[in-house]
Amino acid sequence: MQNVTTNKQIYLSGGGDEKQSFPLDDFFIRTFPENGRLLYIPVALRGHTLYSTAHLWMEGVLKLHERSDIQIDTADDLSRYKFKDLARINGVYIGGGNTWSLMHELVATGFHNTLVHYSNAGGCVYGGSAGAIAFGKSIDTHDDKNTVGLKDVSGLDLLHGYSVACHFTKEQDEHFKAWATDNKLPVICLPEETGIIVENSVARCVGTKPYTIWFVNGTKSDVNPDESYRL
Numbered sequence: 001m002q003n004v005t006t007n008k009q010i011y012l013s014g015g016g017d018e019k020q021s022f023p024l025d026d027f028f029i030r031t032f033p034e035n036g037r038l039l040y041i042p043v044a045l046r047g048h049t050l051y052s053t054a055h056l057w058m059e060g061v062l063k064l065h066e067r068s069d070i071q072i073d074t075a076d077d078l079s080r081y082k083f084k085d086l087a088r089i090n091g092v093y094i095g096g097g098n099t100w101s102l103m104h105e106l107v108a109t110g111f112h113n114t115l116v117h118y119s120n121a122g123g124c125v126y127g128g129s130a131g132a133i134a135f136g137k138s139i140d141t142h143d144d145k146n147t148v149g150l151k152d153v154s155g156l157d158l159l160h161g162y163s164v165a166c167h168f169t170k171e172q173d174e175h176f177k178a179w180a181t182d183n184k185l186p187v188i189c190l191p192e193e194t195g196i197i198v199e200n201s202v203a204r205c206v207g208t209k210p211y212t213i214w215f216v217n218g219t220k221s222d223v224n225p226d227e228s229y230r231l
Helices: 022-029 051-064 099-108 111-120 130-134 170-183
Strands: 009-013 037-041 071-074 091-094 124-128 163-165 187-189 194-199 202-207 211-214 220-223 228-230
Touching (some): 009 022, 009 130, 022 202, 037 051, 051 071, 099 111, 099 130, 111 124, 124 130, 130 163, 163 170, 170 187, 170 211, 220 228
Parallel strands (some): 009 124, 037 071, 037 091, 091 124, 163 187
Antiparallel strands (some): 009 194, 187 211, 194 202
């Protein structure tokens, strides 16, 4: 891919505010060269009062990490962005909100194919909460209200057949054990304050808490901070 200098990396955040995701965000932001370009996609918040100020929140995140040099392109109409446009971007950040609405918009605009192409060609992508869920095999891992009437639960499938759940607590263990066995899909469960960096199929835990993988046979694996699991 021309003008992209990073190795293929996928960042997944379990959710929370910018202080809770600080360690993962720091790894992501450090991949940007001086005066780099970030494509920020807040469309999962469309219809929410926070949507109009989402770009200010992203500016605050970069300021928190002392990167005022990074140029932010905030996407409103995803149909405007083709692969040739993303080839000039150093990273794509998909924020949280309503997962159904996000996936509907990604597919309706055709941007889902563009994003998969970008990632597979070596682009650096970040998903927070709903954004992280969208990167998985199935997006039906949450309790968001399906206001758009989306029936297809397919995600972008960038994680070797694994799905993602966010805002995970240990009280949900039995729920996701049943989800994995019923859907015959492994699911990565991310608490707030925890994220994952996936590179070369290796998922490294970043943050303060372990993440949990529930497998289709009803067993699980907990991956502690600074430890990795091969997907």
